[in-house]
Amino acid sequence: MMSKPVTAHQWEQLSSYLDGELTVEHKNRLDSELKSNPELTRALETLQRTRSLVRSLPQKPLQRNFTLTPSMVAPKSRAPFILFPFFSAVSAVAAIFFFITLFFTSPAVSQTRAALQSPAQEEALSAPPESGEQEKPAPLIFFWGIEGRGGGGGQFSAEMAKAPETVPDIPLPPLETTPQPKIAATQPPPQAPLEGSGPILGIQETTPLPAPAALSAKDENTISSETQLAGRGSLPIALAGAAIASALAAYFFWKKSRT
Amino acid sequence: MDEQKLIELSQRGQLESFNQLVLTYQEIVYNTAYRIFGEAPPAEDATQIAFIKAYQNIKQYRGGSFKAWLLRTVTNTCYDELRRQKRRPTTPLEPVNPEGEEDTLSPAWLADSSPTPEEALEKKELERIVQNCIQSLPDEFRVIVILVDMQDFNYQEAAETIGKPLGTVKSRLARARLRLKDCLDSRLERISPGERLISEST
Numbered sequence: 417m418m419s420k421p422v423t424a425h426q427w428e429q430l431s432s433y434l435d436g437e438l439t440v441e442h443k444n445r446l447d448s449e450l451k452s453n454p455e456l457t458r459a460l461e462t463l464q465r466t467r468s469l470v471r472s473l474p475q476k477p478l479q480r481n482f483t484l485t486p487s488m489v490a491p492k493s494r495a496p497f498i499l500f501p502f503f504s505a506v507s508a509v510a511a512i513f514f515f516i517t518l519f520f521t522s523p524a525v526s527q528t529r530a531a532l533q534s535p536a537q538e539e540a541l542s543a544p545p546e547s548g549e550q551e552k553p554a555p556l557i558f559f560w561g562i563e564g565r566g567g568g569g570g571q572f573s574a575e576m577a578k579a580p581e582t583v584p585d586i587p588l589p590p591l592e593t594t595p596q597p598k599i600a601a602t603q604p605p606p607q608a609p610l611e612g613s614g615p616i617l618g619i620q621e622t623t624p625l626p627a628p629a630a631l632s633a634k635d636e637n638t639i640s641s642e643t644q645l646a647g648r649g650s651l652p653i654a655l656a657g658a659a660i661a662s663a664l665a666a667y668f669f670w671k672k673s674r675t
Numbered sequence: 676m677d678e679q680k681l682i683e684l685s686q687r688g689q690l691e692s693f694n695q696l697v698l699t700y701q702e703i704v705y706n707t708a709y710r711i712f713g714e715a716p717p718a719e720d721a722t723q724i725a726f727i728k729a730y731q732n733i734k735q736y737r738g739g740s741f742k743a744w745l746l747r748t749v750t751n752t753c754y755d756e757l758r759r760q761k762r763r764p765t766t767p768l769e770p771v772n773p774e775g776e777e778d779t780l781s782p783a784w785l786a787d788s789s790p791t792p793e794e795a796l797e798k799k800e801l802e803r804i805v806q807n808c809i810q811s812l813p814d815e816f817r818v819i820v821i822l823v824d825m826q827d828f829n830y831q832e833a834a835e836t837i838g839k840p841l842g843t844v845k846s847r848l849a850r851a852r853l854r855l856k857d858c859l860d861s862r863l864e865r866i867s868p869g870e871r872l873i874s875e876s877t
Binding site for chain 1 (some may be wrong): 691693694698726793801802806845853856
């Protein structure tokens with residue numbers, strides 16, 4: 417007769433039987449099964465041997481005492497637990513403001529806003545192109561004096577240093593065409609002497625640069641808006657720095673709170 | 676002074692009284708941790724941490740078996756450490772074979788071992804095999820085996836310690852023993868052909 421394999425339930429019964437944890441009723445039933453089932457008996461013996469091997473493991477001697485000292489049980493500072501969420505929040509807020517300011521100070525947005533807000537520029541946008549071109553100043557022209565020797569790298573001569581005493585009156589380009597600066601290559605060479613305090617490279621002393629005080633209101637507006645843009649440009653940098661620094665501080669306190 | 680009085684004084688913050696309890700239970704706590712980890716350094720750390728936690732939470736103790744309450748603290752501490760180890764696995768210094776066992780047949784390993792009498796060696800080898808088989812169990816099975824078979828806990832105490840019903844303790848223990856039987860069978864056969872745990876497993 418082939419014996420039946422031991423079921424999971426029977427293994428559990430055998431395990432509890434070994435520990436004396438079966439009720440009297442279950443124990444009696446298992447006792448009778450053990451008498452009639454040699455496979456079950458062998459299983460019990462195997463389990464008994466396993467249990468005795470585990471129980472044979474010796475107790476490990478202590479290498480030291482584990483008594484506590486006051487410093488071991490002193491309450492830990494709550495600072496890391498409080499500062500971590502604080503710096504996390506600061507970092508998040510700084511990052512949000514950083515992206516907001518980055519958006520509003522971006523060149524594209526600033527130019528659009530400036531164009532929409534400046535009435536003068538609105539006029540300029542709405543005015544016909546002729547009126548805008550008429551207001552353009554004549555380009556500054558340098559006179560080298562000698563035809564064909566204006567390029568760099570040539571030999572320097574006394575004639576090359578000569579410059580006209582006055583800036584020639586150059587006619588404005590016609591309105592219909594795009595203004596192209598014309599080099600006065602056909603001008604006669606000036607007769608000014610080499611020595612003395614003449615103009616350098618043809619720039620006349622009688623054409624000084626406009627003083628800051630003499631700037632027009634339009635120029636001042638332009639400079640003012642540029643200064644504001646530059647000032648606003650430092651704000652995102654400051655916010656980014658604050659966000660990074662707060663994030664690092666939050667990370668530091670988070671690590672500290674876990675130790 | 677009796678245990679209940681020491682617990683009450685500890686609950687009032689008397690560290691000296693708690694240290695009396697530490698001296699009483701430190702061996703069982705350490706050995707439980709040692710059998711869970713299978714090595715001394717993490718077991719020592721877990722034991723120390725468990726006693727600190729026990730002192731800090733002793734006001735939450737509401738009666739019953741103090742030993743079970745204390746071992747619940749140490750098993751939970753060991754679980755935490757085991758989870759941490761699984762997240763950050765380390766490489767053992769001993770040579771390890773592909774099955775995760777220490778490769779004691781390695782010449783490098785043998786070169787460092789001091790000569791031992793044959794019987795002591797066999798006993799030590801058997802202890803190592805049993806410990807390795809215990810280590811191979813899942814954490815929740817291993818703790819039950821340690822509590823019942825090594826610390827002589829009854830099922831009720833074990834159930835209190837792990838915070839599970841009595842039926843869970845019974846079934847986990849039976850399954851753990853079955854796995855141990857299979858593990859021991861195969862390893863004993865490997866080191867000493869023919870030697871088995873009495874019968875073939877079904």
